[in-house]
Amino acid sequence: MGAATVAREIRSLTEGPHVHRNLSTPQLVETAIARGEASLASNGALVALTGARTGRSPRDKFTVEDEQTRERVDWGKVNQPFPSEKFEALLARVVRHMAERDLYVMDLYASADTGYQLPITVICEYAWHALFVKQLFVRPELKELAQHAAEFTVIAAPEFEAVPERDGTKSGTFILADFTRKVVLIGGTKYAGEMKKSVFGIMNYLLPARDVFPMHCSANIGAQGDTALFFGLSGTGKTTLSADPARRLIGDDEHGWSPQGVFNFEGGCYAKCVDLSEEKEPQIYHAIRFGSVLENVVIDAKTGEPDYTDIRYTENTRAAYPIEFIANAVIPGVGGHPKNVLFLAADAFGVLPPIARLTPEQAMYHFLSGYTAKLAGTEAGLGSEPVPEFSACFGSPFLPLAPKVYAEMLGRRLREHNAQCWLVNTGWSGGAFGVGQRMSLKHTRSIVNAALDGRLAQVAYVDEEAFGLSIPTSCPDVPSDLLYPRNSWADKREYDAQAQLLAQKFEENFRKFDAPENIRAAGLRARR
Missing domain, CATH: 3.40.449.10 (Phosphoenolpyruvate Carboxykinase, domain 1)
Structure with a gap:
């Protein structure tokens, strides 16, 4: 044909x-x-069920x-x-x-x-x-x-x-x-x-x-015109953290970084809905109205109201809506070169700190690693437990070319525009999944805001031992013990063992990459 x-x-x-x-x-x-x-919810959104396939089907x-x-x-x-x-x-x-x-x-x-x-x-x-x-x-x-x-x-x-x-x-x-x-x-x-x-x-x-770097990330702009990027896989907080009333949203998921700046690939948002509330995520909550689409969200048979806590169909409940439904969205979705780049990871081991400042070499290492924990429901075939996952460039399922193509573009853009990279753990603290607690969204927002407005540039830093990550000793509105993950564990020896185990997993995963020695060594700085 x-x-x-x-x-x-x-x-x-x-x-x-x-x-x-x-x-x-x-x-x-x-x-x-x-x-x-489909049917209509009380808030005006169209509600559809997707049957057996409630997430992507990567093997197909x-x-x-x-x-x-x-x-x-x-x-x-x-x-x-x-x-x-x-x-x-x-x-x-x-x-x-x-x-x-x-x-x-x-x-x-x-x-x-x-x-x-x-x-x-x-x-x-x-x-x-x-x-x-x-x-x-x-x-x-x-x-x-x-x-x-x-x-x-x-x-x-x-x-x-x-x-x-x-x-x-x-x-x-x-x-x-x-x-x-x-x-x-x-x-x-x-x-x-x-x-x-x-x-x-x-x-x-x-x-x-x-010469455009395609990115699996969200993006927003501050009052001073400073652009920030949020990388991360599904469930790590890209949509939630970028939908900030104090900053204008460029987009929630997919962007390009061109020689002129950042631009959204899309004209809408695709937000996870599990446990969505007006109090925690007001922008997303109010964006779901007539013209929006809800996927696999349970609707009360009597009132027609969405029940975002009910995950009988899947944990991967979703809402799709035009970006203009976010009150302070940037339209068209374009911005300048980013000042800050954040890598989001939901660490099921409870080892990574809530935030760490990365050198350019460490940024390349963690970008290629793309660590997070997959949560049940985002893909067909996953069970009820989270699975530690390395996804190159925080989006390997969507990369037709070799990861090093995208990693080299990131490195070039970071150096050209002097952008600061941060590693942010939106996962667990005080223990691994099942023992520790999920990071408080309130604390994560405070940490991210302090990074974006420059307050974290004014504090002292210490290095942790497992990865050589540079951790702030203080952050406004965040308990200091939370910042250094070892301090939040009751059993310090158990933390040390878990940290060493996760570091080994990073090393094993990184062996597959054709990366320069300075990038390869960046993840092992504390043990060289």
Whole structure:
């Protein structure tokens, strides 16, 4: 199937009486309810359930291997190769499946910076999926739609199940990216996050060649115009900590760092909802209203009110909403070069300090390591216990290229703009998971605010022994004992053992990277 044939096949899905293109938010909400796809909560949000798949399905994600990708993509567990001819055959079957259904098509952009925008068209089998992408990506002005020409097309067919023996997939679910045909094919899953992250993967593939560093991070701007970046995997606090009433939000999850500054890839936010409350996260709480989409959130049958504490479907409950629903959002989502870069980790060992100041070499080491603890529900197949996880660049599932490509870009940007890096533990203190306590959001906010406004630059620092991390001896509104993690453990010998164990895990993980000796040694400074 040549490029022209593929274009005709896709065009057939965007034309005709069964195609509903660029519907308004009220139209999509009304249609989703009328079709029985979703219901309406008392706060006006559209509520949808995703069935068996309540998170991403990484083992079902593939990249088409061909002349363009063969030498560029970092093949392995994350980037699994898929035969081009198998993709072609599966695409044809999906097109036939979609042609028999009402379709909801959205023309959108990835990137708030017009200099780096990627026009995309998303073809959805569900109206609520169309609303999801409409709120998550950058929405063109009405006058721009006539000139919109997609460079990539995403086809979401949740009711089409693959046959592994025939189609070459591992299950009935598939997420396939073809960078030559410029098509992403998604089937067998209702989880809307697959569409969002597939576009992120496209940007991670395309932008390094344009001297743009793609980042899995949130970003905001202070009153003095200072930009801050928050790196971290799902559940580490990117969305929560960047949604600060005292700072303006650029974006909550995906950004680029160009020679001109930082820009959001998206036009919306995708926030975790578990235990969400007006008191703890007022901005996110009030952003969930008409036009928002709630995924797998339990709704009270009598009142229609969301119950964010009920995780009967999954812990990975989510809310998608336009970024303008955050009162102090930056629109368009662009900012200057960052002054501070924060790496967030939910440390299940309870070993890392609440905050540590990193040298550029340590920043590179911890960026490549990308340590956190996966929590149940963010991916299919995880159990009820958190799992210590190293994810290169705090986003390895979304990186088509080798981690060193992104790490080198980070190092270059840090040196060019003299940005200060910090390692922040939003996980456990006083003991490992099950014994210690999760870091207080109040304390974490105080620590982060002190780093961003320069107060932590005025205090003394001490080095801890396991990693040689530089820890502040004091921080406003935070108990000093909390800052040095060993002091918060009842059994100091048990802490020492856990710290040594985690340090060994870091070392074992880092052996796979082709990193310069000064970067490699940065994580071992205390034991050289």
